[in-house]
Amino acid sequence: MENEKQMYIEECGLLFEKLGLTRMAGRAFGYLVVCDEDHVSFKQIQEALKASKGSISGTMKQLVQxxxxxxxxLPGDRKTYxxxxxxxxxxxxxxxISQFIELADTLQxxxxxxxREDETSGWLTEASTFYYWIGDQLDGIIKTWENEKQKIIQQYHANKKEHST
Amino acid sequence: MENEKQMYIEECGLLFEKLGLTRMAGRAFGYLVVCDEDHVSFKQIQEALKASKGSISGTMKQLVQxxxxxxxxLPGDRKTYxxxxxxxxxxxxxxxISQFIELADTLQxxxxxxxREDETSGWLTEASTFYYWIGDQLDGIIKTWENEKQKIIQQYHANKKEHST
DNA sequence: CATTTAGTTCAATAATTTTTGAACTAAATG
DNA sequence: CATTTAGTTCAAAAATTATTGAACTAAATG
Structure with missing residues (x-):
């Protein structure tokens, strides 16, 4: 079981790397997910990941930021958890999505x-508009989520099989 | 003007890097955007970007893929444009978004x-469901785009100022 | 069929990014 | 006020990723 957790932590490392963050940040995140306490100290993280203090220091800043x-x-305790x-x-x-706004700006x-005034030009306008538009749509979607969260979670929980890859 | 284009090409390089692709791929994409022809040869790209054949070869594969x-x-021409x-x-x-599905799987x-069965557990369920759900929403959004493209582009074109940055 | 053209492959190199580790600050404790 | 604890900073080392350049394939041309 502890071994499975170790594997999970490494898996998170690789996923985060794929998302453009660092492997160590993924490991730390994974550890926070599967560790048995609600919150853990800097030292616990360092020992669990077998990394240097410097590396953990930078990594935790990244994750917090x-x-x-x-x-x-905690009061009366100078450690940071x-x-x-x-x-x-x-x-x-x-x-x-904000990266796509930037992409839209660049296309425009x-x-x-x-x-030249050609087919490509039309496409560039279309593409940049698409990215602007989808950025705007997002706010609506997130609002919907906030409002209907409970209902949606129930729904997805009921038909779990339909969404598991 | 040609200098501005060169700067644009480099800007694309940096943007692509930020999006997790390579700088050279960004440069090549930028060049395809601002070059004066509809399509350009391997060699033109190579010369415009002052890069090696090997680098362009890999880069163009990436962009096509x-x-x-x-x-x-073109018939009677063995170059690739x-x-x-x-x-x-x-x-x-x-x-x-498919990366978020993967993130959802990992959280679950x-x-x-x-x-432990605690507050975090509830949050993990909520978070993973959110990412599954938003992946599903996307298909609907893209369909809306396809159907109302013209109208949306007109709208965004009319109030350009509201969406620039 | 030798040569030129177009592009690919891949080992070596360059550039970048991550991680370490040692020296440091700053607060708390004896 | 010397020592311990907690964490930060940053230069150097390690690891990773991108780029080059030379040797190669494969098709076309003379």
Whole structure:
């Protein structure tokens, strides 16, 4: 079982890497998910991941800054503890979508810059508009989620098989 | 003007890097956007980007494979030409969202693996469901886009100022 | 069939990113 | 106020990823 958790932690490392974050950040996140306590100390994380203090220091800053973990401090205890952050569930997607806004800006800029008025130009307008539009749609979607969360979770729980890859 | 295009090409390189692709792929894409022809040869790209044949070879494969560029071949000409791909506009987002499905799977798996039944567990269920759900929503959104494209583009074109940055 | 053209492959190199580890700050404790 | 504890910073090392360049395939041309 502990071995399975170790494997899970490494799996998270690789997933995070694929999402453009660091492997160590993934490991730390995975550890926060499967560890047996609600929150764990810097040292526990360091020992669990067998990494240097410097590496954990940077990694935890990354996780806190991106909102994936939160620091916990306790009265009469000068250690810093960490737990996975339960807030702002839509933010990771929102942040990703903002990259598409940037892509849209870039496509539009490229269109302005080129010396031809052709099929490509039309497509660039279409593509950039698509990315702007989908960014805007997102806010509506996240609102829907907030309002109908309970209902949606029940639904997805009922037909679990339909959505498991 | 040509200098501005060069700068644009480099800007695309950096953007693509941020999106998790390679800088060279971004440069090549940028070049396809601002070049004065509809399609350009392998050699033109290589010369414009001052890169090696090997690098361009790999890069163009990447762009074609991810659907961002398409190869063009002409009768009586054994060169391969490339142009930006005008098809499958939603695919890039779809592909990105599929990463969230994977994230959802991983969160759920972590929940199953841990030895506590607590607040975190509820949150993990909520988070994984959110990512499954938003993946499903996307298909509907892309369908809406396909159906109302014209109207939406007009709308966004009319109030350009509201959406620039 | 030798040569040129078009592009691929892949080992070596360059560039970048991550991780370590040692020296440091800053707060608490004896 | 010296020592311990908690964590940070940053230069150097390790690991990873991208790019080059040379040798190669495969098709077309003379």
């Amino acid at each position: 991106t909102g994936m973990a939160e620091a916990v401090s 960490y737990r996975i952050s339960k807030i702002k569930i839509g933010d990771m997607i929102r942040q990703r 800029k490229g269109d302005d810059l080129k010396n | 991810t659907g961002m560029a398409e190869a063009v071949s 490339y142009r930006i791909s005008k098809i499958k506009i939603g695919d890039m987002i779809r592909q990105r 798996k972590g929940d199953d693996l841990k030895n």
